[in-house]
Amino acid sequence: MNLDAETLSDRDFRRMQDLIGGECGIDLAASKRVMLEARLKRRARAVGAASLAAYCDFVQRPEGRAREWDSLVDAVTTHKTDFFREPAHFDYLADHAVPMLADTSGAGTRRPLQLWSAASSTGEEPYTLAMVLSECAAAMPRHDYRFHIEATDISTAVLETARRGVYPETAVEPVPLELRRRYLLRSKDRTKHLVRVSPQLRHQVTFRPLNLMDQDYHFDEPLDIVFCRNVMIYFTRPKQQTILQHIVSHLRVGGYLMMGHSESLNGLDLPLEQVTPTVYRRRDV
Ligand SMILES: C[S@@+](CC[C@H](N)C(=O)[O-])C[C@H]1O[C@@H](n2cnc3c(N)ncnc32)[C@H](O)[C@@H]1O
Structure with a gap:
């Protein structure tokens, strides 16, 4: 499976919604799907997963979760900030x-x-x-x-x-x-x-x-x-x-x-x- 051409399946989208929503509280609404897919592909490449589905399987397993959790959280969170923001x-x-x-x-x-x-x-x-x-x-x-x-x-x-x-x-x-x-x-x-x-x-x-x-x-x-x-x-x-x-x-x-x-x-x-x-x-x- 070519990661570039792959899209996030409905099943994997729901699994990630449950995982991220349950652990971090972050609401991955349907409007966030494209963003999530792009960020998960980046992580899948980084860990050498053969496909998005394989990456989603990996982070569902305890050993995968332990290794990948911090990077996954970092990938799905938005960190925009500034000095003197909203002064x-x-x-x-x-x-x-x-x-x-x-x-x-x-x-x-x-x-x-x-x-x-x-x-x-x-x-x-x-x-x-x-x-x-x-x-x-x-x-x-x-x-x-x-x-x-x-x-x-x-x-x-x-x-x-x-x-x-x-x-x-x-x-x-x-x-x-x-x-x-x-x-x-x-x-x-x-x-x-x-x-x-x-x-x-x-x-x-x-x-x-x-x-x-x-x-x-x-x-x-x-x-x-x-x-x-x-x-x-x-x-x-x-x-x-x-x-x-x-x-x-x-x-x-x-x-x-x-x-x-x-x-x-x-x-x-x-x-x-x-x-x-x-x-x-x-x-x-
Ligand atoms: C957009 S930044 C806001 C930064 C700063 N408070 C500001 O207003 O400029 C949102 C931050 O919330 C953090 N975040 C998201 N979910 C979180 C959670 N469940 N617990 C703690 N921090 C979380 C993200 O990692 C991110 O750094």
Whole structure:
């Protein structure tokens, strides 16, 4: 069978929908079939499978799953992200959430502010948060503002990129010049056109793998702020309800949840009140 000419059979499409939907929550609707076929072909070639059907058989078997799972997850997930993506959230963070949480619960001042970037992709979102919070810290009168950022993603490949913290110069264009000077280092070899996030900023973010479908997210402390942006769009409504309920259970009363601009919580039953478009606050239940 020639892989190039092969199409994904109905049976294999359903098997992959069940596998990916069941394990990762990602809804592979019929409209995603062509994209899925192309990405599975890439993986089939990489592992030397003779056909798409053979690759689908391979990942259904425990030994195949163990070897191929991370690459399959990486292939079926979308990792688009940017520094300062949807910038209104970072303004809201600095101008409202940080002062409000410091006043009402001593977050950052009496104890470290706890922030989670759920589905952090290649790191641009948590590093943006680290820059913004570092600026808030520098502006505090006593300079003893403390914060901790936990960044998670299901894909181990994007987490590796995030931990390295090396990006093409073009990727950091949305970062204001002043912050670029303070928190980003140009590579010694200028012809490479790369920048590296400063060690100080890298130390402020902890990356770890986490599947939002997991039963236990392993947080020791309640969270003050969760950025959960541009990932819920991949889940069905019932899964969004379950996952968001789980996320919100880790949020302190009065804590903030930021969602992507195309993600609506309308119709979901969650203990949240909207404070501004796509920004929510946990209320008492
Ligand atoms: C489009 S990116 C969003 C990145 C960032 N939050 C932003 O808004 O720029 C979506 C990320 O969600 C991750 N993802 C998909 N399903 C997931 C799951 N079940 N658990 C955790 N992360 C998941 C993908 O690996 C991907 O990196």
